[in-house]
Amino acid sequence: MQGKYKETWRALEHLYSEKRVRSIGVSNFLVHHLKDLLSDCQTIPMINQVEFHPRLFQPTLLDFCRSESIQMEAWSPIMRGKVMEISQLVSIGEKYGKSPVQITLRWDLQQRVVTIPKSAKQHRIIANADIFDFELSADEMALIDQLDRGERVGPDPDNFNF
Numbered sequence: 001m002q003g004k005y006k007e008t009w010r011a012l013e014h015l016y017s018e019k020r021v022r023s024i025g026v027s028n029f030l031v032h033h034l035k036d037l038l039s040d041c042q043t044i045p046m047i048n049q050v051e052f053h054p055r056l057f058q059p060t061l062l063d064f065c066r067s068e069s070i071q072m073e074a075w076s077p078i079m080r081g082k083v084m085e086i087s088q089l090v091s092i093g094e095k096y097g098k099s100p101v102q103i104t105l106r107w108d109l110q111q112r113v114v115t116i117p118k119s120a121k122q123h124r125i126i127a128n129a130d131i132f133d134f135e136l137s138a139d140e141m142a143l144i145d146q147l148d149r150g151e152r153v154g155p156d157p158d159n160f161n162f
């Protein structure tokens, strides 16, 4: 994998230098993968798409991406619906008239993390976008940060055969 992603990255850099793609990025890269790539690349990835949600906050990875101007993007941002069961998110949501999913997606935005929740249902797609009429307080942001348990709903990038 370590050898493979550098070769792949060089191909993406080539496409970028030829202006055949507007931006290039990586997915499921942890800090050590990024450091390894950054030590040996010409173009820094513009985005890193990783599993990211209140039960998998990864502040070290987030800080590292921010320091290198790599945009973080959250996949499975609502834990495939499981954030609905987190009582602290239910409580915060009651204050704003929002669901735990909407609170989670608002937390992403205020963390400056691009978020890509998926739904096949029109009413959920509309509800998931209805997060621009309220703002979480600093205390609420900190409370959500503390829900982290290092819990994944998808594969662990360090223990997966990509």
Ligand SMILES: NC(=O)c1ccc[n+]([C@@H]2O[C@H](COP(=O)([O-])OP(=O)(O)OC[C@H]3O[C@@H](n4cnc5c(N)ncnc54)[C@H](OP(=O)(O)O)[C@@H]3O)[C@@H](O)[C@H]2O)c1
Residues within 6 Å of the ligand: 027, 028, 049, 050, 074, 075, 076, 077, 078, 079, 080, 081, 084, 101, 116, 117, 118, 119, 120, 121, 124, 125, 127, 128, 154
């Ligand atoms: N780069 C990677 O390795 C990687 C890995 C996994 C996923 N992804 C990408 O990340 C995106 C999202 O990830 P994901 O689909 O795994 O997880 P997700 O967005 O956290 O959850 C999607 C699930 O949540 C349900 N849902 C959506 N809105 C809801 C709401 N308001 N209330 C309750 N349930 C709701 C959906 O069901 P309904 O459709 O029934 O609404 C669907 O089953 C996908 O586009 C996927 O391609 C990338």
